[in-house]
Amino acid sequence: MRLVLFGAGGQAREQAWVARCAGHEVLGFIVSDPAHLGPHDSADRVLGGPAWLDAHAWDGIQVAIGTPVARARVADALEQRYGAGRMPALQHPSALYDPHSCTFGPGSYVGPGAVLTVGVQVGAHAMINFGASVGHEAQIGRACVVNPGARISGGVRLDAAVLVGTGAQVLQYRTVGAGATVGAGAVVTRDVPPGVTVVGVPAREMG
Secondary structure, three states: OEEEEEOOOHHHHHHHHHHHHOOOEEEEEEOOOHHHOOOOOOHHHEEEOOHHHHHOOOOEEEEOOOOHHHHHHHHHHHHHHHOHHHOOOEEOOOOEOOOOOOEEOOOOEEOOOOEEOOOOEEOOOOEEOOOOEEOOOOEEOOOOEEOOOOEEOOOOEEOOOOEEOOOOEEOOOOEEOOOOEEOOOOEEOOOEOOOOEEEOOOOEEOO
């Protein structure tokens, strides 16, 4: 598949590597405005802005942005214009999961070394980063981002656009509300309301 990635930073470089490992041809990166690239963006791999997509041939596109809100916003726009059918799910070959019971929504991404056990539902455009683990029957909502080394226990529900920080843990059967952030290294022992940030062990809401 000829794949294009929306984003040009470090996350895009990682997803390009995973896509190549999965046998795809990566054409390059698309950004909202090529005139405003940041110091960590791969300017030499940027194909252009969104108009490039209408002027060239490609098969699939993935959002390669590591921030849930921005990821959701771009995914919504791309789905509306091109349809979810052109937004493939992507898993690194080293990721472990039960193919008979796990499901992956359009545009979802699972990085190298991630482990998903049984009955896991990964929503559209959700991201499970490298070395993360997700337990039985967990539900990862649309455009969620689970950062490297995070541990999502069995039966957990992450609602849409949740960020789980590096090395954080969400204990079994907890729910994290839409748009919430779990800080790096935090341990969630109770449900987290929508839109709040929790930090610490046990995790508590920031003032």
